[in-house]
Amino acid sequence: MKTALTELVGIRHPVVQTGMGWVAGPRLVSATAEAGGLGILASATMTYDELAAAIKEVKSRTSEPFGVNLRADAEDAARRVELLITEEVRVASFALAPKKDMIARLKDNNVLVVPSVGAARHAEKVAGWGADAVIVQGGEGGGHTGGVATTLLLPSVLDAVDIPVVAAGGFFDGRGLAAALAYGAAGVAMGTRFLLTRESTVPDEIKQAYLARDLNGTVVTRKVDGMPHRVLRTELVDALESAGPVSGLARAARNAAKFRKLTGLSWRSLATEGLRMKRGGDRTWSQVLMAANTPMLLRAGLVEGDRSAGVLASGQVVGLLDDLPAVGDLIETIVADATGILRRLASE
Amino acid sequence: MKTALTELVGIRHPVVQTGMGWVAGPRLVSATAEAGGLGILASATMTYDELAAAIKEVKSRTSEPFGVNLRADAEDAARRVELLITEEVRVASFALAPKKDMIARLKDNNVLVVPSVGAARHAEKVAGWGADAVIVQGGEGGGHTGGVATTLLLPSVLDAVDIPVVAAGGFFDGRGLAAALAYGAAGVAMGTRFLLTRESTVPDEIKQAYLARDLNGTVVTRKVDGMPHRVLRTELVDALESAGPVSGLARAARNAAKFRKLTGLSWRSLATEGLRMKRGGDRTWSQVLMAANTPMLLRAGLVEGDRSAGVLASGQVVGLLDDLPAVGDLIETIVADATGILRRLASE
Missing domain, CATH: 3.20.20.70 (Aldolase class I)
Structure with a gap:
């Protein structure tokens, strides 16, 4: 075609x-x-x-x-x-x-x-x-x-x-x-x-978790990194949605450290990026810190197959597959x- | 065709x-x-x-x-x-x-x-x-x-x-x-x-209010009648979104009375409908009372041309018209x- x-x-x-x-x-x-x-x-x-x-x-x-x-x-x-x-x-x-x-x-x-x-x-x-x-x-x-x-x-x-x-x-x-x-x-x-x-x-167990969803199986959350993010609605996401700012920040800081190690980005680079993000929009510093959260939370699910620890990005389309x-x-x-x-x- | x-x-x-x-x-x-x-x-x-x-x-x-x-x-x-x-x-x-x-x-x-x-x-x-x-x-x-x-x-x-x-x-x-x-x-x-x-x-002033909107000009609110309702984002809707339950209920009760008068529905009928709605889902009694809210709030905008008092139902498409x-x-x-x-x- x-x-x-x-x-x-x-x-x-x-x-x-x-x-x-x-x-x-x-x-x-x-x-x-x-x-x-x-x-x-x-x-x-x-x-x-x-x-x-x-x-x-x-x-x-x-x-x-x-x-x-x-x-x-x-x-x-x-x-x-x-x-x-x-x-x-x-x-x-x-x-x-x-x-x-x-x-x-x-x-x-x-x-x-x-x-x-x-x-x-x-x-x-x-x-x-x-x-x-x-x-x-x-x-x-x-x-x-x-x-x-x-x-x-x-x-x-x-x-x-x-x-x-x-x-x-x-x-x-x-x-x-x-x-x-x-x-x-x-x-x-x-x-x-x-x-x-x-x-x-993607691990087969995770694929099965996707396939089990219906059209209401996704949710848009800002609690992963401050930006709207469509993911499977899981217990973790529900917990993120109801968690207070302190526990969210502590987890984000741990994940930022892990991501830095994995990808070789320096703290200076993360901070520079953070400053740019902060200037670019109306984000809070906690949202900036949370930005390094996303890749680690996705990795836990999509690579390690950990359904309870991972955030699983997904379109609404998952409900029809x-x-x-x-x-x-x-x-x-x-x-x-x-x-x-x-x-x-x-x-x- | x-x-x-x-x-x-x-x-x-x-x-x-x-x-x-x-x-x-x-x-x-x-x-x-x-x-x-x-x-x-x-x-x-x-x-x-x-x-x-x-x-x-x-x-x-x-x-x-x-x-x-x-x-x-x-x-x-x-x-x-x-x-x-x-x-x-x-x-x-x-x-x-x-x-x-x-x-x-x-x-x-x-x-x-x-x-x-x-x-x-x-x-x-x-x-x-x-x-x-x-x-x-x-x-x-x-x-x-x-x-x-x-x-x-x-x-x-x-x-x-x-x-x-x-x-x-x-x-x-x-x-x-x-x-x-x-x-x-x-x-x-x-x-x-x-x-x-x-x-x-629809009054011309209201049509102009619609035409002025962009693709982010609508919002889905549950504060009109407890059900998700896509409307133009107006000061009234923002006020509804941030209003406490008491002021919302008082307004809903006044509007229910007006709607009853206009359409000839009896209080018994409104109450019966309310009971049915309550049984049908997870609504609170305040949401049931608010159900008669919708037609009156829509009427204020779409018939009377009152932009400040009315709720204006609209699709996202308004941003392209x-x-x-x-x-x-x-x-x-x-x-x-x-x-x-x-x-x-x-x-x-």
Whole structure:
């Protein structure tokens, strides 16, 4: 199926697997690439060396294009950008919008830049800086998310920019892809649906915990890191929601220390980032400290399989999923169904 | 444009104007009918005599089919059902699902029954009782609404029933209609978009207050009547959100008295309804008392044009609307755009 996204990236199908922290590793990304979609490695939860190894592993498994998700505000962001250029990675995606010069550096070296945006004005800004496409996620999506649903956020972004727009938040099947194309999107991006595949390395017990949920099984909480975050509703999340500020802070401090150790970020870097976050918005210092909380809480669930200690990011879509398909079958079915739907509707 | 909905009802276009209290009167409904859509009169905020007069007025303005929205739990619901039968109204719609015998009575007399549902299991139930179609509204929709977005609630209902499903929540243009059809819906239903038309009788000052909002201009509050209710974020709503239980109750009691006077509901009927509501869920008595609050607070804004005293129900879509089109132009544009989109996509 051809769209502006498939033409831009050189992939066969307009289906993106998002760069979920701890989840989007070489195995999932290469499976997506081989199936004709765009798989994106999550580098925010990897050290530089781990990222370098992950890129090599993907390239050993597939010769198809793939992407890497970067934190534009990471201490070693510039070095990671050079790594993508050296390794000829096709797409750099960003959860937080990159600065103008970082976009220019990547584009000058044939790396496509595809930031995620949460509002039409953000899309306009990065398009003006040269972004090649944007991913826009409606509030029903998992992880950090906004309050505006896909049915409204998507058309608002499509009206604001001329570059390809990839729709995320609530997508899981061929009907959704057909609907996204009807809105004018160039494809769909999915997280939770790819987390729940055979190739996903999330522990099986955790996958089963996801599959058991219904449409009311997620909740948006600010208690993980101060930002709205859609996660599975668990006892831990309920406890976070009702916990006082002191116990929350103590846990956040412990987790910040662990994350620092794992990723090699210095305290200075965490503090610098904290200062930036504090200036950027209306967060309290406790929320800033809690920011390093997220990756550790996610890791406990998604890597270690600890349901009681972990926070499990998830879209509302989890309520409609009840299988663990192979990535190749998933993408093939989605594209075939969407094609059939659009043909049938035009002939009616 | 033909769909299962247009065939069922005998209308030209798969576009429904919902039965918004105080808003969906004879002028708006007849304009929608003349334009080829399905307009639905809001009878919950009318006395029996007002409803009888409104039906006559619609019939004097158009010979096209239209609908009436009923409260299945109203004291005089059975009498209103007989009125619809006598007047040969084409469609009876319901915000709360009607009982089995009420559905049977309407169907036996050639009135189509189209309840609104908020979950797949409700759709299954009313389909089993003989409903001819259902309207399903995602959480981004206005007024009483749920927490699940259209992108997920719609496919979940489509998977559950075989009768036509009309999609609501987030729709306003031809892209949305094309997307709804791609999901498998038989059409779209819109409230806020029809409230903001030339034929809508909402005071112009209030229409302007809606048009000024952006995508973050609505909020879901339980402080009006204890149920989640999406409304414009106003000073009154902020005050309700922060008000203590006593002032809220005093205001609710005053409003219940006013509503009783306007609609002729007896205190016994309000109390009976309250008891039913109390049994049906986990509401407190104060929430039950507050239930009669909603129509009065809506009336202050939507009829009297009092922005400071009124609660203004609205979908998130208000953030994307910036005009007051004539109903005929609106429906024509939506259908033409959707048709063009679907033709173009099939040929790509």
